[in-house]
Amino acid sequence: MSFPDSSAIAQDGDLAQLVGLRHKHFILTLQAGAKFETHRGILQHDDLIGKPWGTQVFSHIGSPFFLLQPSLADLINELPRTTQILYPKDIGFILITMGVGPGQTVMEAGTGSGSMTTALAHTVGPQGRVISYEVKPDVQNLARKNLTRFGLDSRVELKLRDIQQGFDETNMDAFFLDVANPYDYTAQVRAALKPGGYMCCLIPTFNQVEKTLVALRQSQFAFVEVCELLLRYYKPEPARIRPTDRMVAHTGFLVFARRIEPGDDPRGRALSEEVGTDKIAGNF
Numbered sequence: 001m002s003f004p005d006s007s008a009i010a011q012d013g014d015l016a017q018l019v020g021l022r023h024k025h026f027i028l029t030l031q032a033g034a035k036f037e038t039h040r041g042i043l044q045h046d047d048l049i050g051k052p053w054g055t056q057v058f059s060h061i062g063s064p065f066f067l068l069q070p071s072l073a074d075l076i077n078e079l080p081r082t083t084q085i086l087y088p089k090d091i092g093f094i095l096i097t098m099g100v101g102p103g104q105t106v107m108e109a110g111t112g113s114g115s116m117t118t119a120l121a122h123t124v125g126p127q128g129r130v131i132s133y134e135v136k137p138d139v140q141n142l143a144r145k146n147l148t149r150f151g152l153d154s155r156v157e158l159k160l161r162d163i164q165q166g167f168d169e170t171n172m173d174a175f176f177l178d179v180a181n182p183y184d185y186t187a188q189v190r191a192a193l194k195p196g197g198y199m200c201c202l203i204p205t206f207n208q209v210e211k212t213l214v215a216l217r218q219s220q221f222a223f224v225e226v227c228e229l230l231l232r233y234y235k236p237e238p239a240r241i242r243p244t245d246r247m248v249a250h251t252g253f254l255v256f257a258r259r260i261e262p263g264d265d266p267r268g269r270a271l272s273e274e275v276g277t278d279k280i281a282g283n284f
Contacts (some may be wrong), residue, residue, distance in 0.1 A: 003120065004024075004237065005261065006052060007139065007197040008052055008136040008228045009046075009050060009051070009052055009053070010030060010048055010049055010050065010051050010052075010053060010067060010145055011030070011049060011050075012030055012031065012032045012049050013029065013030060013031070013284055014029070014030050014069075014150075015027065015028075015030075015069070015070055015075070016028055016029070016067060016068070016069065016148065017031070017038070017067075017068045017069065018043070018057070018065040018066070018067060018068075019065060019066045019068060020040055020063060020064065020065045020066075021040075021063070021064070021160050021220075024040075024224060024261065025074075026038060027070050027074065027078050027081055028065045029149070030048055030049055031044060031045055032045060032211065033043050033045065033046065033085040036207065038059065038063075039063070040059055040063035040065075041058075041060045041061035041062070041063045042059055042060045042085035042238045043057060043058075043059050043060075043065070048067055051067055051172055052067060053067060053068055053179055054066065054067070055067050060062055064212025066077060067219055068122075072088070072118070072119060072122055073088035075118065075150060076091065076115045076118060076119065077135070078087055079113050079114065079118070079146050079277070080113065080142060080145075080146065081112075081113035081115075081142070082113060082139055082142055083112040083113050083139060084112075084274075085112065085113055085115035086116050086119075086178075086251075087231075087248055087251050088282070089117060089229050089231045089248055090202065090229055090251060090252065090254060091115070091119045091249075092208065092237045092252065093169055093254065094116075094176065094200050095120075095123050097182040097195060097200070098174040098176070098196070098198040098199075098256070099198060100120060100123050100124065100173070101118045101123065101124070102123075102124060103125060103127045103128050103129060104124050104125065104128050104129075104173040104174065105124070105128065105129040105130075105131070105169075105172055106120055106124060106128070106129075106130055106131075106173055106175070106176070106177045107130075107131045107132070107133075107167065107169060107171060107172045107174070107175045107176070107177075107179050107192055108120060108130065108131070108175070108177075109133045109134075109167075109175075109178065109179055109185065110130040110133070110134065110178035110179045111133065111134035111139065111140055111143045111158065111164050111188075112134070112139060112143065112175065112178065113139070113142055113146060114142070114143030114144075114146040114147055114176065115144055117130060117132050117149060117156060118145060118146065118150060118152060118178055120132075120176070121155040121156050122150075123150060124155065124156075125155075126155065127158065128155060129152060129156075129171055130155055130156045130157070130173075131156075131157045131159065132156060132157070132158055133159045133160075133161055133163050133167070134158065134159070134160060135160070135161065135162050135163075137160060141156055141278075143158065144158055145215055148278040149162050159250055161197045163179070163185055163188060164184075164188075164190070165186075165188075165190040166186060166188040166191060167191070169192055169269070170191065170192060170194075170195060170252055171193075171194040172192050172193050172194060172199075173194060174193075174197055174199070174200075175189050175192060175193055175197065175198070175200075176197040176199070176200050176201075176202075177189055177199060177201045177202075178202050181199040181208075182203060182212050182216035182255075183208070183212045183214070184215075185209040186212070186216050186218070186219040186221065187205040187218075187219045189219075190219045190221065192215060192235050193259045194259070195231070195259055195260075195261055196258060196259060196260065196261050197219070197258065198256065198257070198258055199256070199257055199258075199259070200254060200255065200256050200257075201254070201255045202251070202252045202253070202254060203252060203254075204254045204255075205253075209253050209255060212255055213226070215253070216255075216257045220256060220259070220261075220262055221257035221258060221259060221260070222257065222275040223257060223260070223275055224255065224256065225254075225255070225256045225257075225261050226253055226254070226255050226256075227253070227254050227256075228251075228252070228253050228254065229251075229254070230247070230248070230249050230250070231233050231247065232244075232248075232250075233247070235247065243250070254278055260275070
């Protein structure tokens with residue numbers, strides 16, 4: 001199977017999305033000779049392979065579907081999961097803010113079902129590398145299956161280990177930390193990052209954010225930012241544009257920081273104060 005590419009035609013092995021009435025949608029891997037069965041009828045894969053993307057297709061009982069390439073957001077939203085996944089609204093902002101791009105080597109702790117792992121692997125490209133730590137074998141196995149389904153498993157190294165003792169890697173370009181107590185691991189993350197590298201945590205509550213901010217300063221991180229993203233959809237009707245009844249509101253706080261190398265030159269004191277590196281343990 002292959003992740004959606006630039007081809008205009010559906011091909012054997014492609015991931016495809018079928019979108020029917022009331023936006024009911026399905027994601028499948030096209031395989032010559034196979035068939036896809038739904039409560040709205042059966043579709044033969046051979047009838048889909050070779051069709052241009054965006055074409056209407058029909059089941060054996062005449063139910064209509066659009067044949068589309070799934071986006072990264074579509075794939076992440078459809079991930080089989082045993083843990084809460086990240087939402088695309090958060091993932092996109094994290095990737096851009098941390099500057100994740102092709103050819104980089106990035107790390108993650110707290111693989112979960114693999115939603116962020118999938119996004120990282122897609123973004124670093126075939127020349128990049130994602131290293132992801134998880135402590136639960138069953139959760140890691142599910143993430144591995146999800147990555148394999150999307151054809152991204154070759155870009156990811158999954159490690160099963162408690163991260164309390166730190167990480168094997170150093171000089172990582174970026175680090176995403178998604179664990180219940182991120183404030184306990186800021187020193188370990190610092191040791192894994194390259195100088196100037198970004199880290200990001202996803203944190204659900206205010207008191208955890210507070211603890212994490214203290215830990216980041218103690219571990220000599222700077223340029224710290226805290227934010228949350230709220231996503232509201234609108235009805236796409238030209239004559240009556242208004243909000244829909246659903247909204248993706250608070251899903252967690254995002255905390256960003258960068259590893260810096262503090263100095264003791266007095267000429268840099270004002271800048272250190274501005275970015276918070278003068279506020280070490282117990283002096284806030």
